[in-house]
Every structure is written in structure tokens, then in C-alpha cells.
Amino acid sequence: MAKSLKLEENCFLNQFGNRSQYQARFNYYAHCQRPDLVLGLKPHSDGTGYTIVLQDEEGLQVLKDEQWFTVPKISEAVLVLMGDQMEIMTNGIFKSPVHRVVTSAEKERFSVVVFYAPELNKEIGPENGLINEECPRLFKNMKDYANIHWEYYQKGQRALHTAKV
Numbered sequence: 001m002a003k004s005l006k007l008e009e010n011c012f013l014n015q016f017g018n019r020s021q022y023q024a025r026f027n028y029y030a031h032c033q034r035p036d037l038v039l040g041l042k043p044h045s046d047g048t049g050y051t052i053v054l055q056d057e058e059g060l061q062v063l064k065d066e067q068w069f070t071v072p073k074i075s076e077a078v079l080v081l082m083g084d085q086m087e088i089m090t091n092g093i094f095k096s097p098v099h100r101v102v103t104s105a106e107k108e109r110f111s112v113v114v115f116y117a118p119e120l121n122k123e124i125g126p127e128n129g130l131i132n133e134e135c136p137r138l139f140k141n142m143k144d145y146a147n148i149h150w151e152y153y154q155k156g157q158r159a160l161h162t163a164k165v
């Protein structure tokens with residue numbers, strides 16, 4: 001990811017720190033008789049650096065231009081979703097998408113999700129190499145963004161605006 005932005009190869013790894021955190025969540029979505037009324041998971045963006053998703057059935061949807069797009073099921077493929085903290089570190093270049101999980105009347109669904117986040121109490125912020133006259137700094141340096149994200153998540157809101165300059 002750093003190379004794709006012509007940055008020093010370890011720059012994001014350095015921001016995550018030596019004690020960066022991996023957390024795994026195993027999700028089970030039962031089939032549901034009223035998928036028109038019931039979501040598996042409400043719309044949100046992740047407060048992580050990035051998130052790795054393995055799904056056995058379709059159901060995950062990503063919001064783009066006010067439309068929901070279903071992530072296709074590709075066997076043996078993992079999906080990597082950018083989280084809010086990568087949006088901050090890339091000064092808004094990599095977008096942390098709003099996503100949700102819908103239910104199905106026919107199929108149950110399992111997913112394994114790994115959340116990768118910077119170490120606790122580690123300051124992160126936009127890479128200097130991505131800030132210039134044309135692209136001014138969009139985000140502040142922050143510590144423990146995941147905690148702020150969680151407070152907003154519980155209210156069904158995004159937290160990214162709290163990191164804006």
C-alpha cells in the first residue's frame with residue numbers, strides 16, 4: 001500500500017507500531033424470514049487500520065455513490081477493507097467504506113473478520129509525503145481513534161469527522 005503511493009515501504013507499519021493489534025471476530029448470521037426488515041449488521045465503517053474478511057456466502061454490501069453493492073463470493077479469496085485509520089494515514093486517499101450485512105431467507109452465513117489496528121496510545125496521522133499545497137492536510141494526528149469510533153458506532157454514527165482538521 002505504501003509503495004502504491006510512492007512512500008517509504010515501512011511508513012504505515014511504523015505508524016501501527018511494534019505492538020499493533022489483531023482482533024478476530026467470528027460472525028454467524030442466521031437465515032431470516034424477513035430480510036426486507038432485518039439487517040445482519042447495521043451500516044458502519046470500521047475504526048481499524050484495515051479489516052480482512054473471509055465469507056462463506058454473499059451478504060456483505062459496500063456503499064458507493066448512495067448505492068449498495070454486494071461483495072461477490074470468491075472462493076479462497078479474502079477481502080481487505082480499509083478502515084478509518086488508513087483513511088487518516090493516507091490523508092483521505094484510501095477511503096474507508098460504509099458497509100453493512102444483509103440477511104437471507106434461504107441461507108445462513110458465516111464470516112471471519114480480522115481487525116488490524118495501531119498499538120494502544122500510539123499517535124497516527126497523515127503521512128507527510130501525502131501533504132502538499134495541492135493536497136492540504138485533512139486530518140489531525142490522533143491517539144486511540146478506535147475508542148472514539150466505538151462511541152459513535154454505538155449511536156449508529158460515523159466518527160471520521162472527529163479526526164478532521
Ligand SMILES: O=C(O)CCC(=O)C(=O)O
Pocket residue numbers: 025027041046053055060099101111113
Ligand atoms: O460479516 C461480515 O462480512 C462483515 C462484518 C463487519 O463488517 C464487521 O464486523 O465490522
Ligand SMILES: [Fe+2]
Pocket residue numbers: 044045046051099
Ligand atoms: Fe465492518
